[in-house]
Amino acid sequence: MNNVTRKNKIVFFVFALIVMVIIFPEIRSLANTETCIAPKSFEITPTSVTLDETTTSQQLKVTYDGADVTSDPATTYTPDDPGQLITDKGLIKKDPNASVSIKNIAINLEIAHKDQKKTVTVTLKPKPDCELIYGNANAPYVIFFSRTNSMSEGSPCGGTINAWDPNNATQLEDYKKDVKTAVTQDINTIGSATQKFAVYSSDNIFPSSKGPICPTIESNRSDIIFKNYNWVANNTGSGAYSIINLKSAYYCMGNKSLARKNMIAHELFGHAFAQLRDEYTNNDEGAYCMQQMRHGSVFYNITAKNDCSKWQSAVKTGCFKGAISVNFYRSTENSIMNDLWNASGFSPLQMYFINMAANDYSNLANNLRPFAESLTCP
Ligand SMILES: [Zn+2]
Numbered sequence: 001m002n003n004v005t006r007k008n009k010i011v012f013f014v015f016a017l018i019v020m021v022i023i024f025p026e027i028r029s030l031a032n033t034e035t036c037i038a039p040k041s042f043e044i045t046p047t048s049v050t051l052d053e054t055t056t057s058q059q060l061k062v063t064y065d066g067a068d069v070t071s072d073p074a075t076t077y078t079p080d081d082p083g084q085l086i087t088d089k090g091l092i093k094k095d096p097n098a099s100v101s102i103k104n105i106a107i108n109l110e111i112a113h114k115d116q117k118k119t120v121t122v123t124l125k126p127k128p129d130c131e132l133i134y135g136n137a138n139a140p141y142v143i144f145f146s147r148t149n150s151m152s153e154g155s156p157c158g159g160t161i162n163a164w165d166p167n168n169a170t171q172l173e174d175y176k177k178d179v180k181t182a183v184t185q186d187i188n189t190i191g192s193a194t195q196k197f198a199v200y201s202s203d204n205i206f207p208s209s210k211g212p213i214c215p216t217i218e219s220n221r222s223d224i225i226f227k228n229y230n231w232v233a234n235n236t237g238s239g240a241y242s243i244i245n246l247k248s249a250y251y252c253m254g255n256k257s258l259a260r261k262n263m264i265a266h267e268l269f270g271h272a273f274a275q276l277r278d279e280y281t282n283n284d285e286g287a288y289c290m291q292q293m294r295h296g297s298v299f300y301n302i303t304a305k306n307d308c309s310k311w312q313s314a315v316k317t318g319c320f321k322g323a324i325s326v327n328f329y330r331s332t333e334n335s336i337m338n339d340l341w342n343a344s345g346f347s348p349l350q351m352y353f354i355n356m357a358a359n360d361y362s363n364l365a366n367n368l369r370p371f372a373e374s375l376t377c378p
Contacts, residue, residue, distance in 0.1 A: 040065035042116040050123045060120060064113050075113045130200040130214035134183050139198035141226040141361065143268065144213035145179045146202040148231040152209045157237030157252035164205040164234050172203060175232060178259040186265040189336060189345055193269075193358030206231075209248060226361045228272050232258055242267035244275055244295045262340040270337050270346070274354040275368065276301050279323040279330040279338040279347075289325040289377035300371040301337065301349055302328045310371055315352045327378045 043063045062070045069075050109120045130144065149163045165171055179201050187194050202213050209231040212218040218227070229248045238257040242249035249267040251258040258264075270276040277299050282288035301323075303310055308319035308329050317331035323338075330338065335347035346354060353371075357364050 039116065042113055042118060044111055044118050044120055046120075048121040048123065060111070062111060062113065064116075069113060072113070075111065129204075129216045130202045132198060133180050133201050134187060134199035135194070135197045137198055139196055140224065141196045141198070141228075141273075141358075142217075142221070142224050143183075143197060143199045143228045143230060144202065144211070144218075145183075145200065145230045145232065146204060146206055146213040147175055148206045148209045148233060150208040151231055151233055151250050153241070153243060153248070153250060155233055155235065155237075155252070156239035156241045156250045157233055157235035157254060157257075158239055159235060159237050161233040161235045161252075166205055171234070175253065176201060176203070178253065178256070179232070181259045182264045185259075185261055186263070186269075189262070189265040190269050190354050190358070191351065193354055196358050209250070226273065226357075228268060230264075230268060240267050242271035244271055244277070247272060260341070262336050262343060265336050265346070266340045269354060270350065274350070274357045275364070276337050276350055276353060277324060279335060281322040281324065281326055286377065292324050293375075293377060297376070298372050298374050299324075299328075300368050300373070301353060302330055302375070303373055304328055304375055310373060311349055311352075314371075315349045317347070317349050325375075325377055328375060 041063070045061045049060070060070070061068065062072070062075050064072070064075075109122050111118050111120060133145075147164045149161065151161070155161045164175075183199050187197065187199075200214050200217060204213075206213070209229070211229050213229055218224070227247065230251065231248060232251045232253055234254075235252045236254035237252050238254055240249065240251040240257055240263050249264075249272050251263065251267070277292065279302060304327065306319060306321070306329055308317060308331060311317065311331070315331070318333075319329050319331070320333055321329060323330040330347075331349040332338070332347035334343050335350055336343045336345060337347070337350055345351075353368070356367050360367065
C-alpha cells in the first residue's frame with residue numbers, strides 16, 4: 001500500500017510538471033537553455049591588412065570559440081576577386097601570376113567558419129619612394145638623399161667605391177641614421193631659411209648618380225623651386241663635394257664624412273644652394289684655383305680687391321687674404337666655407353647670400369648680379 005501511494009505521488013508530480021512546462025514558457029525555457037547560448041565568437045585578426053610592394057604574404061589568425069582554427073578545414077575563404085589574391089589556410093598571398101597593379105587597391109576578403117562570416121579588408125599599397133626626414137612635405141625647396149654605386153663626378157672618397165649590398169639591412173640602417181643625423185645637425189646652420197626645405201631619403205640603391213631619386217614625389221610636385229640630389233657612396237675614405245650649378249652633392253659614407261658636423265652645411269647649403277665658393281686655399285694652389293675655375297669664373301663671396309668693397313654696403317665685414325687663391329679675399333677669418341671642421345657657422349656674408357637664395361630662389365641670379373666678379377687665377 002505504501003509503495004502504491006508513493007508511486008501515485010511520483011506520477012502526479014511528473015504530470016503536474018509537464019503541464020506547468022507546457023503552460024508556462026518561462027519554465028519551458030529553463031528546461032531548454034541550450035538554444036539561448038550566444039553564438040560562439042568568431043574573430044579574425046588583423047581586421048585589415050596593408051600589403052606594400054615588398055610584402056608577399058600576410059598571415060591571418062582565425063579563432064572560433066576562443067580556439068585557433070586558422071588551419072581548420074571548416075574555415076573557408078572567398079575573395080571577392082580571385083584574380084587578385086590566392087588564399088590558403090588563413091594565408092593571403094599575392095598571386096604571382098596575376099597582374100596586380102599595386103596602387104591602393106582595396107579588396108574585401110570574406111572569411112566564413114561554420115555559419116559565420118567576416119570580412120577582412122586587404123589594401124595593396126605602393127611602398128613609398130622616399131621617407132620625409134625633415135620639414136614640410138609642401139616646402140618649395142626639396143632635397144633628396146640616396147645611395148649610389150657610381151658617381152658621375154668621380155668619387156669624393158679618394159678611391160674605388162664599393163657597391164652597396166641591397167640585402168644588407170645593417171648597411172641600410174647605418175646609411176639612414178647618418179643621413180638623419182647629418183641633416184638634423186646641419187640644417188640649423190641656415191637659421192630661418194630651414195622653413196623653406198623638405199628633405200627626403202630613399203632606401204633604394206642607384207647604379208649611378210642619376211635621378212629622379214623619388215619619382216612619385218618629384219612627378220607630383222610641379223611647384224618645386226629648388227631641387228637637389230645628394231648621392232652617398234660606400235667607401236672607407238672620407239670626403240664630399242658639390243659643384244656649383246650642378247644641383248648635386250656627393251658624399252662618402254666612410255669615416256662618417258656624411259654625418260660629420262658642417263659637411264652637409266658646406267656642400268649642400270653653401271655650394272649647391274647659395275652658390276658660395278670655398279674660402280680656403282690649397283697647398284697646390286695654382287692647380288686648385290684652376291680646378292675651381294672649371295665650375296665657373298664668376299664669384300660672389302670672394303673678391304680680388306683687398307678692401308672687400310663690393311659687399312660692404314650690404315654686409316659690413318673685415319677682409320682676409322686667401323680664398324681659392326692666396327690672391328683672393330674672404331670676409332671672415334673662419335666660417336663653414338673656410339675650415340668647416342672648426343667653424344661655428346656661416347659668416348654674416350655667407351648668411352646674407354643664403355637668405356637671398358631662401359627668400360627668392362627663382363630670382364637668385366638677378367639678385368646676385370651686383371656681387372658678381374669674374375676672377376682669374378694667378
Ligand atoms: Zn667646398
